[in-house]
Amino acid sequence: MRNTAMNMVHKLAARDERVLYIGSDPGAGTLRAMSKEFPKRHLIEGISEAHIIGMSAGLAMEGFVPYVNTIATFLTRRCYEQVAVDLCLHNLPVRLIANGGGLVYAPLGPTHQAIEDIAIMRALPNMTVICPCDADEAARMMERTLDWKGPIYIRLGKGGDAVVSKAEHGFEIGKAILMRSPGDVLMVTTGIMLQRALTAADLLAAQGIRSGILHMHTVKPLDTEALLQAIRGTRLVATLEEHVPSGGLGSAVAETLIDKLGSGLPAMLRLSLPDRFMHNYGSQDSLLKKHGLSANAIATSIEHALAASRTSAPQLHST
Amino acid sequence: MIQISPHAESALTCTLDERSLYLRRLVLGSVRSAGRGHVGPALSLIEMVRVLYDDVLRIDPKNPRDPNRDRAILSKGHGCLALYALLADRGFFPLSELDGFCGPDSILGGHPEYGMVPGVEASTGALGHGLSIGVGLALAARMRERSYRTFVLLGDGEINEGSVWEAAMGAAKHGLDNLVALIDYNKLQSYGPTDYVLPLEPLADKWRSFGFAVQEVNGHDVSALRTVLKQVPAVAGKPTAVICHTVKGKGLPAAESNADWHHKNKLTDSELDAIRVAVGDF
Numbered sequence A: 001m002r003n004t005a006m007n008m009v010h011k012l013a014a015r016d017e018r019v020l021y022i023g024s025d026p027g028a029g030t031l032r033a034m035s036k037e038f039p040k041r042h043l044i045e046g047i048s049e050a051h052i053i054g055m056s057a058g059l060a061m062e063g064f065v066p067y068v069n070t071i072a073t074f075l076t077r078r079c080y081e082q083v084a085v086d087l088c089l090h091n092l093p094v095r096l097i098a099n100g101g102g103l104v105y106a107p108l109g110p111t112h113q114a115i116e117d118i119a120i121m122r123a124l125p126n127m128t129v130i131c132p133c134d135a136d137e138a139a140r141m142m143e144r145t146l147d148w149k150g151p152i153y154i155r156l157g158k159g160g161d162a163v164v165s166k167a168e169h170g171f172e173i174g175k176a177i178l179m180r181s182p183g184d185v186l187m188v189t190t191g192i193m194l195q196r197a198l199t200a201a202d203l204l205a206a207q208g209i210r211s212g213i214l215h216m217h218t219v220k221p222l223d224t225e226a227l228l229q230a231i232r233g234t235r236l237v238a239t240l241e242e243h244v245p246s247g248g249l250g251s252a253v254a255e256t257l258i259d260k261l262g263s264g265l266p267a268m269l270r271l272s273l274p275d276r277f278m279h280n281y282g283s284q285d286s287l288l289k290k291h292g293l294s295a296n297a298i299a300t301s302i303e304h305a306l307a308a309s310r311t312s313a314p315q316l317h318s319t
Numbered sequence B: 001m002i003q004i005s006p007h008a009e010s011a012l013t014c015t016l017d018e019r020s021l022y023l024r025r026l027v028l029g030s031v032r033s034a035g036r037g038h039v040g041p042a043l044s045l046i047e048m049v050r051v052l053y054d055d056v057l058r059i060d061p062k063n064p065r066d067p068n069r070d071r072a073i074l075s076k077g078h079g080c081l082a083l084y085a086l087l088a089d090r091g092f093f094p095l096s097e098l099d100g101f102c103g104p105d106s107i108l109g110g111h112p113e114y115g116m117v118p119g120v121e122a123s124t125g126a127l128g129h130g131l132s133i134g135v136g137l138a139l140a141a142r143m144r145e146r147s148y149r150t151f152v153l154l155g156d157g158e159i160n161e162g163s164v165w166e167a168a169m170g171a172a173k174h175g176l177d178n179l180v181a182l183i184d185y186n187k188l189q190s191y192g193p194t195d196y197v198l199p200l201e202p203l204a205d206k207w208r209s210f211g212f213a214v215q216e217v218n219g220h221d222v223s224a225l226r227t228v229l230k231q232v233p234a235v236a237g238k239p240t241a242v243i244c245h246t247v248k249g250k251g252l253p254a255a256e257s258n259a260d261w262h263h264k265n266k267l268t269d270s271e272l273d274a275i276r277v278a279v280g281d282f
């Protein structure tokens, strides 16, 4: 996913002279081909994230479309005020390509694990937040970033994630993709939780439970219409995210349902990381598993929640 | 032992001409109407802003978005009253707006906002952002082969921020000789002396070692400022830093070098009388 997104910057740069790549101190050879073909538009500016964001704002004010790239935690925590003031307040078309969203950098510990990035980026007015699920989707997403008006935070996964997105679904920023039609449960996913949801849905199907899946690649602006449509007839809405429980996809979905439905809310299950820093290393996969986000654990949690809701909550908005 | 710069001494003693007094009356009029404002930070800036807008910047108030205009960013956004006075005086917006300072429907807030105030190039108020934005603007000029220049006004306390020095390294890396940093070196920040809060000396050497061509000047001496600012870049291929030795609160004896006048609320009658004595009736 990461290589694809990077190569797309090169491709977009070839097509549009406004496109810049701005890295802080990325791995050797990052976008080497672009640096050869467009040396003036391939900028490596040093481990100075606050400055880089301000500088990209200046460049965007003059009509450039900078794609700024570094590790997710440094692109969010380190320069939050610059992102808020220089990019969001001025509403400038700077794209933040965040490597290693979520627990991709599991072995490197809490400084490198972006577990609250969606929340803090989503909280900023004018910011758009996108979490593609695989390389193919990342490519389609990047196409759409060229002419989007304001700033965009792009949370990239590890790379090598199973390709589950489909070309025929296309990609529009802010338009969720219904991967499976609603059933007893609707899983709402973002980023690489989609793959896990698909497997969980198969496991649930074996238990006779029909699962819908709504892939919310854009967490902000959230596709309210698709969400309201997809929950019709379901007994449970389960949100899945590689993120702390506050402020991420689960919060966004809950907020939207409260705002739009007011009463008669569906039973909800928010599956996320716990509200704490991870002090375990290993791999993204092992940490997700440890925190109940393996496909198996997801399926089990949903089964239990459905059983509980059968005794309490009414079926919602049946058509 | 650090030598006191002769420019700092002359900043303390030099007198102000009628235009400088007039601009101070505009600033203090806004403070009187609003019952608040950053007085000291604006008064130390006035001559720097005046010379920029009167003599240096290639700008047209009738065409504030002209792509070839020079860009100026007030990175120490809390000094905005000085900027507002100049912009109003130069016709970017009516002088009457100054009376609305900080009012509920005013375009003029306690920090300048891009898109709200004609002539304001960037929203500032959080210190330490302006020079990076300036680097972006200056780099864009280079890439687009445009002749405009970028001037960034910074406070001396502001340059406590590490981001300023990140930006300085970036400016030097790109050899941005179309970029000028003006430092309002009034030796005071909010709490007190810069020497107490976080010493900056040797300041000129710092900028030099970060790759800038450095000029030092009495920041209240209009003709000296003109000479320095008309000769930028000071060295081809390098960004320029102009260290302007100033006096916080310059022109108001009670406010000069007085941290209590960093931000003022309602001015008392006796303060207003003293102001009239210092800058004339307003």
Ligand SMILES: Cc1ncc(C[n+]2csc(CCOP(=O)(O)OP(=O)(O)O)c2C)c(N)n1
Pocket: B040, B041, B042, B044, B076, B078, B079, B125, B126, B127, B128, B154, B155, B156, B157, B158, B159, B184, B186, B188, B189, B190, B248, B262
């Ligand atoms: C990032 C940030 N921290 C703190 C402040 C609060 N603040 C406003 S003005 C000021 C002092 C600035 O001192 P200096 O840059 O020397 O400017 P002066 O007031 O002397 O003109 C402070 C701390 C701020 N605006 N931004």
